[in-house]
Amino acid sequence: MILFDYGQTLVVEPQFDAKLGYAAVYDRTDGGSVSREAFCDFADALFLSLAEKAHNTYHEIDNIRFLTAVCSYFGMTPSISFEDADLLYWDTATHGSHASPHASELLAALEKRGIRTGVVSNLSFARHSLEARLSRYLPDHAFEFVVTSSDLLFRKPERFIFDYALRKAGLSPEEVWFVGDNPPADIFGAYHAGIRPMLYTGARMRRYDTPLEVPHTEIDDLADLIGLLDEA
16 A cells, blocks of 8 residues: 655645635624634734744644634634635635646556555644545545644654554555655655655645655656556
8 A cells, every 4th residue: 555645745735825815704694793814914924933833843723623622713604614714715825736747647546556645744724624625636446544733743754643643544554655855854754654755846836854764765757656566
């Protein structure tokens, strides 16, 4: 089985503007006791503050609960569910998203070979929101399961999230590869869970200065995985 990270691995999300997302949520409420600008500024600053603390301990923020708390704070009544607001926020905040180069071809080749696939993502957004975006950008492939840190509380590289995926798959670590773009989260996390790590650099949006001192395979094109499978 091959497990994939989501952002900058399966799907490229080149631009993200949190305040645009918060504004879209605000526009689906009665406004409560706060202006649109003040709501966006408050939510953005609060999330960044909470995220810094949570990420340092490998814990995740649940965006649905976060939006619920902020709207309740200002006495705002939404016209949509907070589950729908979660995806609305994500869709509005991101611009130019698209499937990573050769992602569709790789997934089709894996399916043809009978190799199972799943997604394990560090994400404050809900699993159903991630599933919706996967269906949008990779419509021809059905992943066996999708695991998000928002569901499990723990973030990669915390071993729990990898062990959870292994239990869900019913496989030992030696039977699984993990493909991701983030060395601290994906490569160190997978390696310490006993999974073979694959560092994908083809759609990376940021630099990582952490030295990679664990065995791993580096690829800059997802199509290269096919050749590696044939060699295994």
